Amino acid sequence: MFDFVRKHNRLFQTVLLILILPSFVFFGVQSYSSFMDGSNSGVAKVDGQKISRAEFDAAHRSQIERMRAQMPNLDAKEFDTPQARQGTLDNLIRERVIRAAQGRQHLTVTDEKLQAAFLADPQLAFLRNPNGSINRAMLAAQGLSVEGFMQRLREDLGMRQVMLGVGGSSLASQENARLAFDTLLQQREVQLQRFDAKDFAATIKPSDAQIEAFYKDSANASHFQLAESADIEYVVLDLEALKKTVTASDDELRKFYDDNQARFGVPEERRASHILIKAEKGAAAADRAKAKARAEELLAQARKNPAGFADLAKKNSQDEGSAVNGGDLDFFGRGSMVKPFEDAAFALKQGEISEVVESEFGFHVIQLTGKRGGEKKSFDQVRAEIEGEVLKQLAQKRYTEQAEAFRNMVYEQSDSLKPVADKFKLAIQTASVQRKPLPAAAGALASQKLLDEVFGNEALHNKRNTEAVEPAPNQMVSARVVKHNPARLQSFDQVREQARGLLVSKLALEQAVAAGKARLEALKKNPTDLAGLGESQVVSRLKAANVPRKVLREMLGVDVSKLPADAGVDSGEGVYVVFRINRLLPRDAAAIDAKRAAEQYARAWTDAEALSYYNHLKTELKVKVSADAASAPAK
Template sequence: MFDFVRKHTRLFQFALLILILPSFVLLGVEGYSRFIDGSNTAVGTVDGRKITQAEWDAAHRSQVERMRQQMPQIDAKLLDSPELKLEALNNLLRERVLFAAAQQQHLAVTDAVLEQAIKTDPQLAVLRGPDGKLNKAVLAAQGMTADMLVQRMRQDMLLNQVLGPVGQSGTAQQASAKLVFDALLQQREVQIKRFEPAAFAAQLAPTDAELETYYKDAKVSARFKTAESADIEYLVLELDALKSGVQVSADDVRKFYDENVSRYTMAEERRASHILINGGTNAQEKAKARERAQELLAQVRKNPASFAEVARKNSQDEGSAARGGDLDFFARGAMVKPFEDAAYALKTGEISELVESDFGFHIIQLTGVRGGEKRPFEAVRGEIEEEQRRQLAQKRYAELAEQFSNIVYEQSDSLQPAADKFKLTLQKASVQRQPAAGAQGPLASPKLLDAVFGAESLKSKRNTEAVETAPSQLVAARVVTHHPAVVPALAGVKDAVRQGWIAQRASELAKKAGEQALAQAQKGSEPAGLSEPQVLSRAKPGTVPPKVLEHLLRADAAKLPAYTGVEVDGAYVLARVNKLLPRDAAVVDDKRAAEQYAAASANAEAQAYFAAIKTSLKASIKPAAAATAAASASAASAP
């Protein structure tokens, strides 16, 4: 049989091709690859349509990119956290649910509504040109086109139509709001007595047998367990160290300055005011607009000081007309080209001829110029030297990084060869699985510590791989001695165990005494040692611990005085409620109470409506996807 296969290999290859080819024809190469790599796996469903793994990954990437733009210094590890991935999936599910609901309800955003939003939305003011339309140059600088922005706005407005009316429909009666806030912010006059463990500790003297029994409790002994640690030696190859050894020639510095002088010249900016007359939609309207613009040009040429007043009364650029046509300072590229060319050809105070652009006819007056000065060579020499030193060091680092990684791997029984070759100092430290408080540099890197405490590293005590602990910083380490976590013998920690035993027993006695006093008080025997009366509420908690405050405010006060008690921080707090007082109107008046209640009510209605839509569309996240994210989160938080 095997001989037959060997002799007829080409025949079998042809047969396999015939079997496989239809799959590619039907699915396409991309579909086939998705089938293989699992990117088409369903992680959720909405109205019978699946959300794929690839779509989840894309949503997470978009979320990460937005966060990076908003917070450039954010830790990359946080961006890849399981919690953030699950949040991206939940947001994607919500978006799909709202889209499906919008389709079922035949909702749409008309071009007129969208155009009005573009013209009036204050958040888009920076993106609008003098005529109120989207400025393509500004959008391009943000990596967008007008079509992209319009599509995004249409999508957001469509989704808002689903829940928006529900959220806006929330109304609340004044009486209901008053009732809710009266209960929430009710004030109570109380007196308190604390039973502290310290009052009982002095009378406690544990025997050796009691300490031994106490220490045998796994929960107790775990508190005295020594942390796992390792004594390591490590090498650091980094860009900053290489920079100190790089020399830069004076000729290269001067040459760089001469070739890049524009980098050291402040960009010139100009300030102008303009009067805009819209060009119209046909030749007749355009001719009429030109004639009107010529009349205004003659008027301001005759009296340049009247430019601002003429702009306020006649300019059809609504954004700048109220400011007398002022457009503030702008650099090259911020305005349409005809406008920019004219503005940059004027001298301060001059008024241009008519300038025609896609927006209509402009009359421009230059009101200011700033920038354009060149910084002298000596002023920037240090910057250039530092930049060239960094560039040369970066090039050298790139060359050495691969060599460093190879040598610590190939000669894995010692870091000394790498230290000798790259003239690095072999450093020593004692570390634990988690970075120590206040740790800095490589020893604060979870990636390095993960490598150090890897099973193979601890077992063989060979070099770890070279780990990038920071940009342009590689570190390799080797475990010299491993100290596993152990529970010490009782004799070594006897004093600490005794203190723990006493603290626990004293707390138990304090609680017992407090509960006895509470029982007697509830029978009519008023306890001694109560504090002076004080008025407390959720808005004015005073110095009372939150747990005690919540217990006091929840206590049944149908019959006064009322007594209650609660254990907190090892002590026991006994409290007497003397009076019930109305809420302080200065904290939340009736008007604000009604507004906040209405907002909370509307939000609750919107959430309930969304939950109902989810149920009707049978929208859900696959258990496997949620379990994977949860497992990743547990693994990420594990010590």
């Protein structure tokens, strides 16, 4: 048991997060309600209750922060997309729907159900003491109280009950699954003949008049249109820029070193073996006294023969996790064990055996078998690391101090970026941008917020500095339009060769399609004429071979009541494909095993039924969503 606690400390943290956080990620934004009530702008209503814009924005910011904590190297804008915002809104609505349904159905979780769930859930086994009580020490190590944890568990169980009846009711036999998968994964033996536009292109020689007519056709104008753009100059205030303007003295670096000794040392660790005689805290005094007496007996035996400690532990220790290893707990640092055990272990000398140590698990006899760590790196060894950290902190402090001044200055002196660049020692950079970030854009130029400002009336037509925007944490940027380039059609002379290439491709594809359709008609009239058809091959949804997706979809949709069956389709990749289906084949038996198929089939039905029931609840609870619910908040 003690060995488990030590070795699974990180597992405890991870599983605890898995158990607790989903209630907040998907359902637990209710705690924001007092804050939300101050907003009159609702994004949705559930059972007559509003989800305010303030709640939605707060929940989405919280979600972004959680994602950034998990993936710190990704740009924050990757999380703030219309799809991500819609996901946040869907989760908020789902939380409200299920809570409302729970209330209407009078679903509650009694203390007995709560305790039973805690005792039965294998994922919570590491939180249970041998007597089934909650391990308070492990919860406290994560800053959680027993009451708080159990309340969250109660809420989670209560909400699960709403969907449990539907989610647990689906039945699917292996025979049903087999029939469904046989249909889905049916194989077809086919022959193909391809008519590639490239093979026709060499013979096409359009005249200048044809090329110009193609250029002038309004249907083709988008090919020759130059997108609206703006040539801008911009300045960026961020930590990287400010790091270049700050310095740190030796005294500051040494003070940081002295104040953070723990960071620059190798943690001290001990290795120990122990013998545990279990004694529950709530046990009768006589039983505890008996356990302690047994531990005293074993201590006396251990001291008579210290070299035989491992054998003694194997035969007598009641810690199942370590007894098989002779009581060995491997190396552990401070904070890994309960305090009485830790204090005793760190007070022992190498090879020394402790007195009997009492903890919440019982009585221990401890032998120290090794120690390591405790060394400290010198200042010179970590100077570069310290300097980077101190400069970052100084830059952060300066950013906090200067951000508001930067914001005010680009607004108050809006006819130029030079004053703000001079004051904050920033480089004025230049770029050409469009209304949407270009594929290769990075940093501030990838910010939709900045581009919206650039193409706003004040910046675009009045040539004023944009408002300072924050495209990322600890980054502020302002831009100025130097030249506006409206969307425009390029002249025929500029795009003559481009127009010629597009026209040739169009005409070549038309000829390929015409040739393919002619071959298809000929094949239908004379089914024995197989000239040009390739070797037979087997295709299915799991085995596309070299068949384009659109063609495969067409093949699998053709009526096969009479074989052979012939058809043709434009692949969308410059090729027209004529194909013949010769025969049907059962699915590949090795594609999926029967047991797994039945499980997937049942899961699919369960998901479908749960979704249907949830949609029914949404209708019953009159869920209404505003048209711009998931739009970005106004700046």
